Amino acid sequence: MRTLILKTASDYLLPILLLFSIFILLRGHYLPGGGFVGGLMASIAFVLHAFANGLKDTKKLLKFHPGFLMPAGLLLSFLSGLLPVILQDAAFMTGLWLENPIPVIGSIGTALFFDVGVYIVVLGVTLTIIFTISESA
Amino acid sequence: MTQQFLLYPLLWQLFLSIVLMFAWRHIQIQKIISIVGSAIGVGLSVALFYEVWQNGTLVVQAASWKAPFGISFVGDMLAATLVLLTSIAGLAVSSYSAASLIPARLRFGYFSIFHFLILGLTGAFLTGDIFNLYVWFEIIIISSFVLITLGGEKAQIEGAVKYFTLNFLASIIFLTAIAVLYGLAGSLNMADLAILIPQIENRGLVEVAAILFLVAFGIKSAVFPLYFWLPASYHTPPSAIAAIFGGLLTKVGVYALIRFFSLMFVEDVLLDQILMVIAILTLISGGLGAMVQTNVRKVFSYLIICHIGFMIAGLGMFTELAIAGAVFYLIHDIVVKTNLFMISGLIYRIKGSNKFKELGGIYKEYPKLSLMMIIPMFSLIGIPPLSGFWPKVSFIIASFDTKSYFILAAVIFASFITLVVVAKLWAEVFWKEPDKFPKKKHFLYFKKMTLTKRLQMILPILMLTGVSLYLGFGAENIQQLSMRITGELMNTEHYIKAVLPNN
Numbered sequence: 289m290r291t292l293i294l295k296t297a298s299d300y301l302l303p304i305l306l307l308f309s310i311f312i313l314l315r316g317h318y319l320p321g322g323g324f325v326g327g328l329m330a331s332i333a334f335v336l337h338a339f340a341n342g343l344k345d346t347k348k349l350l351k352f353h354p355g356f357l358m359p360a361g362l363l364l365s366f367l368s369g370l371l372p373v374i375l376q377d378a379a380f381m382t383g384l385w386l387e388n389p390i391p392v393i394g395s396i397g398t399a400l401f402f403d404v405g406v407y408i409v410v411l412g413v414t415l416t417i418i419f420t421i422s423e424s425a
Numbered sequence: 426m427t428q429q430f431l432l433y434p435l436l437w438q439l440f441l442s443i444v445l446m447f448a449w450r451h452i453q454i455q456k457i458i459s460i461v462g463s464a465i466g467v468g469l470s471v472a473l474f475y476e477v478w479q480n481g482t483l484v485v486q487a488a489s490w491k492a493p494f495g496i497s498f499v500g501d502m503l504a505a506t507l508v509l510l511t512s513i514a515g516l517a518v519s520s521y522s523a524a525s526l527i528p529a530r531l532r533f534g535y536f537s538i539f540h541f542l543i544l545g546l547t548g549a550f551l552t553g554d555i556f557n558l559y560v561w562f563e564i565i566i567i568s569s570f571v572l573i574t575l576g577g578e579k580a581q582i583e584g585a586v587k588y589f590t591l592n593f594l595a596s597i598i599f600l601t602a603i604a605v606l607y608g609l610a611g612s613l614n615m616a617d618l619a620i621l622i623p624q625i626e627n628r629g630l631v632e633v634a635a636i637l638f639l640v641a642f643g644i645k646s647a648v649f650p651l652y653f654w655l656p657a658s659y660h661t662p663p664s665a666i667a668a669i670f671g672g673l674l675t676k677v678g679v680y681a682l683i684r685f686f687s688l689m690f691v692e693d694v695l696l697d698q699i700l701m702v703i704a705i706l707t708l709i710s711g712g713l714g715a716m717v718q719t720n721v722r723k724v725f726s727y728l729i730i731c732h733i734g735f736m737i738a739g740l741g742m743f744t745e746l747a748i749a750g751a752v753f754y755l756i757h758d759i760v761v762k763t764n765l766f767m768i769s770g771l772i773y774r775i776k777g778s779n780k781f782k783e784l785g786g787i788y789k790e791y792p793k794l795s796l797m798m799i800i801p802m803f804s805l806i807g808i809p810p811l812s813g814f815w816p817k818v819s820f821i822i823a824s825f826d827t828k829s830y831f832i833l834a835a836v837i838f839a840s841f842i843t844l845v846v847v848a849k850l851w852a853e854v855f856w857k858e859p860d861k862f863p864k865k866k867h868f869l870y871f872k873k874m875t876l877t878k879r880l881q882m883i884l885p886i887l888m889l890t891g892v893s894l895y896l897g898f899g900a901e902n903i904q905q906l907s908m909r910i911t912g913e914l915m916n917t918e919h920y921i922k923a924v925l926p927n928n
Contacts, residue, residue, distance in 0.1 A: 358446060362443045363443050373429050377429060379429065379486055379487055379489045380429070380436065380487055381487055381488040382488050383488065
């Protein structure tokens with residue numbers, strides 16, 4: 289069942305929820321939040337969109353299969369762990385940080401990219417699971 | 426070469442599985458990446474082995490957090506050897522599964538999950554932190570659960586449920602033991618614990634933790650009376666998967682037992698006696714189980730259990746020679762068991778069955794292949810000078826030294842039973858005149874396979890047979906390696922110094 293109210297609301301909610309998920313992702317280093325929770329929120333945004341507009345529209349919106357996000361996120365996390373090994377011959381996953389923090393985002397380091405990778409993996413996994421279930425139902 | 430090299434074999438497997446996920450739909454590309462990648466993995470492991478052999482233990486503190494606060498990765502001789510064997514078995518099975526598995530099974534990311542499994546095994550061997558070990562065990566369980574159910578046949582699901590339930594139980598017990606130990610000692614770094622555990626006053630609770638670890642690893646390594654999940658599940662997945670399971674999964678449990686009871690819970694008389702009793706019962710019950718089976722893969726499953734007993738016996742006697750025997754046997758067993766399950770798959774491809782009564786006459790049809798298959802079986806029995814023989818010599822001498830004559834009897838008994846079982850198998854599968862059985866219609870028999878596929882199946886078996894032969898004829902080198910590993914295991918200061926240089 290598609291209602292006009294939900295459909296209209298979801299058009300506005302999708303970008304807001306995605307923005308909020310990125311906010312949660314970025315505050316995650318010292319405060320509650322991080323890649324896992326952020327990724328779940330982002331996937332909720334898409335699930336809501338699918339609820340309101342149907343699965344087909346959401347897939348069109350995403351342009352590619354969400355399963356593709358899993359290896360992409362894993363690769364990002366893996367490379368952020370590998371970076372210190374390549375650059376400084378330090379142990380795997382050692383944190384490397386830029387000296388000056390960037391406004392809005394804060395300090396940038398390998399840990400941030402690791403978390404972004406987690407965000408992408410969680411988004412990919414959740415969407416793959418939910419899309420598969422709703423397709424077969 | 427730097428210390429960081431220790432993690433390269435591990436990171437390489439992770440990288441491979443990520444790349445394989447990108448090629449999700451292209452099975453042909455996945456096969457090439459997996460085989461070539463596994464070969465490079467072997468190269469990395471050889472380099473690591475050589476490095477550790479030359480320059481001693483390598484240690485990496487993950488994320489540069491100093492031990493005991495961070496996670497340590499320790500590559501001592503035992504870990505480096507097992508990583509090398511894992512990668513060799515991985516290469517063999519990777520090539521073997523490319524040829525022997527039907528595309529329907531490969532379609533859902535088989536190779537990616539397979540490399541995750543190898544990653545978990547490598548990590549479990551390298552880690553120096555108990556909780557991290559638990560995490561690697563979880564990676565192993567999850568990926569093996571996917572592998573065992575891929576294809577979704579009814580028998581597979583049934584086997585998988587048994588497999589998963591009991592292994593999950595083992596994980597819970599493992600976690601409980603970790604909690605108890607952390608409550609007692611306040612650390613989970615293995616080297617740190619080796620210092621802390623002897624100082625704990627509450628000996629009773631230390632004993633409880635040790636027994637909990639013993640039960641957890643006992644389930645994983647399938648010792649008596651905790652082995653029932655193994656024969657119920659190992660014959661259900663395709664033989665390529667059973668090969669990596671039979672060769673390596675139970676051995677991780679044995680590795681953990683050796684590590685725990687030589688590094689942390691040492692000089693515990695009660696524990697040694699329990700281990701010896703378990704070993705004797707495992708040897709006898711596994712051997713008797715193998716006698717009555719009439720399915721090639723079930724026979725091999727019971728033989729896995731039976732031979733776990735040898736390693737536990739070596740650990741239980743806890744003399745230098747006995748541990749060296751256990752380590753030698755571990756090395757031999759990984760190679761030979763992986764090979765045996767691949768052979769069972771080859772038999773299945775030739776005849777379309779694994780049941781004794783539907784088999785026979787393979788020797789007449791394929792005399793050369795049969796001769797190749799007999800070598801691993803002979804080394805399994807331990808016919809001199811093949812690889813199974815030498816560790817048994819160590820066990821027998823050690824059991825005279827420690828006056829544990831029951832172990833002596835059980836070791837000899839189990840060796841004889843293995844001989845009888847293999848002789849029976851040879852007679853039934855290779856010699857017997859086959860009954861006329863209708864050929865299956867939709868089944869790719871070995872004869873109809875293309876030459877590349879045949880080679881992909883036979884070369885891994887040939888390679889592992891070659892390794893087995895080297896283990897037997899180059900026994901002096903392997904014994905020297907085992908003695909060196911034993912020296913490192915018995916003298917725990919070496920391990921502790923490497924991880925905690927300031928202590």
